[in-house]
Amino acid sequence: MTPAARVQAAIEIFDSILEGAPAEKALLGWARNSRFAGSKDRAAVRDHVFGALRAKRSLAVRGGAETGRGILLGLIRSQGIDPDDIFSGIGHAPAPLSDAEQAAGEAPQSDGVRLDLPEWLVPLWRASLGDAAEAMAEASRARAPVFLRTNRLKTTRDAAISALSEEGIEAEAHEISATAIVVTNGARRVSQSRSYQDGLVELQDGASQAVIDALSGQTPARILDYCAGGGGKALALAAAFPEAQIVAHDIAPQRMKDLPDRAARAGARITVVAPEDLPNEAGFDVVLCDAPCSGSGAWRRAPEGKWALTEARLAELTAIQAEVLDHAVDFVAPDGVLAYATCSMLEPENTAQVTEFLHRHPGWSVNAQRAWTLLDGGDGFFTAQFSRDAASIS
Numbered sequence: 001m002t003p004a005a006r007v008q009a010a011i012e013i014f015d016s017i018l019e020g021a022p023a024e025k026a027l028l029g030w031a032r033n034s035r036f037a038g039s040k041d042r043a044a045v046r047d048h049v050f051g052a053l054r055a056k057r058s059l060a061v062r063g064g065a066e067t068g069r070g071i072l073l074g075l076i077r078s079q080g081i082d083p084d085d086i087f088s089g090i091g092h093a094p095a096p097l098s099d100a101e102q103a104a105g106e107a108p109q110s111d112g113v114r115l116d117l118p119e120w121l122v123p124l125w126r127a128s129l130g131d132a133a134e135a136m137a138e139a140s141r142a143r144a145p146v147f148l149r150t151n152r153l154k155t156t157r158d159a160a161i162s163a164l165s166e167e168g169i170e171a172e173a174h175e176i177s178a179t180a181i182v183v184t185n186g187a188r189r190v191s192q193s194r195s196y197q198d199g200l201v202e203l204q205d206g207a208s209q210a211v212i213d214a215l216s217g218q219t220p221a222r223i224l225d226y227c228a229g230g231g232g233k234a235l236a237l238a239a240a241f242p243e244a245q246i247v248a249h250d251i252a253p254q255r256m257k258d259l260p261d262r263a264a265r266a267g268a269r270i271t272v273v274a275p276e277d278l279p280n281e282a283g284f285d286v287v288l289c290d291a292p293c294s295g296s297g298a299w300r301r302a303p304e305g306k307w308a309l310t311e312a313r314l315a316e317l318t319a320i321q322a323e324v325l326d327h328a329v330d331f332v333a334p335d336g337v338l339a340y341a342t343c344s345m346l347e348p349e350n351t352a353q354v355t356e357f358l359h360r361h362p363g364w365s366v367n368a369q370r371a372w373t374l375l376d377g378g379d380g381f382f383t384a385q386f387s388r389d390a391a392s393i394s
């Protein structure tokens with residue numbers, strides 16, 4: 001495919017996203033119907049679509065319309081490419097620009113457009129991030145780095161980097177976590193590599209790994225991953241605490257369906273427990289609640305979440321987060337730790353949850369709290385650890 005044909009494909013895919021199709025589904029549908037497209041074409045089209053999604057509002061202004069064509073025109077302009085080279089109408093290229101499209105492209109006006117955020121979110125974004133708000137909005141428009149976690153059950157970080165290098169994947173250690181590796185070249189080959197398939201490394205964001213590092217002062221015998229989902233954190237817990245029994249739970253147990261296979265590949269022992277069986281369990285030294293959240297710290301990876309978030313949805317999420325904490329607290333051993341985490345940078349999901357939890361649960365204190373922003377290299381994350389006050393342990 002020519003560069004221009006790739007842009008035309010992205011325009012059509014973006015139109016179906018604007019009509020309500022999930023981005024991954026729209027890309028898959030296009031790939032299935034475009035057997036002529038090679039892997040480089042698919043990667044380039046995907047980059048266009050996700051690049052456009054991350055900055056949808058400002059690009060629509062630059063391109064003069066909230067359509068696939070307008071937004072992709074905005075993307076081409078933002079990349080400093082002459083639109084006439086792409087919008088030529090030759091072969092499978094998009095049609096030449098109209099006079100109106102030639103004239104479009106003025107600078108974005110409102111804060112929401114300039115920062116590429118939904119308008120209602122701008123004040124909350126500023127209140128949550130303070131001086132870093134603009135930098136974080138800008139960083140949310142960039143592509144996320146590909147992070148791997150060294151699986152310490154099988155290897156060391158240096159050995160994993162060497163093994164990747166032998167397979168032509170360049171990677172280096174990242175300071176965000178003692179297990180973190182960032183891929184500098186060959187990211188698309190990771191999932192097919194021996195290093196990945198043999199379980200030396202897992203795909204996991206760096207800040208996600210740092211949340212597990214934050215528990216390193218503990219010597220737990222039993223750990224409950226209360227919101228285990230696909231099991232990324234459960235696997236990291238199993239590697240960080242090889243002596244501990246790790247129990248994985250999720251309100252939607254089908255989300256954990258791949259966990260036994262992932263654990264086998266990683267050489268990790270994880271017990272998956274069904275929600276109806278959880279009441280038979282108690283007395284965990286660590287209970288981790290990696291709660292459902294807005295995902296605002298991970299919008300570089302999942303930009304659709306940015307545009308889908310509404311005030312009502314945020315209120316729903318904060319209610320679920322409080323409920324998760326209130327249920328999970330019963331599973332914590334008397335001298336155990338309740339750890340809360342979100343991949344969000346929004347205050348109502350983070351410090352406000354901590355304050356409200358302490359109000360609802362007298363006799364508990366926070367003993368550690370930490371936030372990571374995109375400037376730390378990984379996703380935006382938050383964690384807090386609670387424990388019972390000595391006087392309330394009987």
Ligand SMILES: C[S@@+](CC[C@H](N)C(=O)[O-])C[C@H]1O[C@@H](n2cnc3c(N)ncnc32)[C@H](O)[C@@H]1O
Binds near residue numbers: 231232234320323
């Ligand atoms: C952020 S995801 C977990 C990601 C996972 N820990 C990982 O590292 O891959 C949040 C999970 O919480 C689960 N969840 C939502 N409400 C819950 C509840 N009330 N109790 C337990 N899990 C819940 C969701 O099904 C979802 O899988």
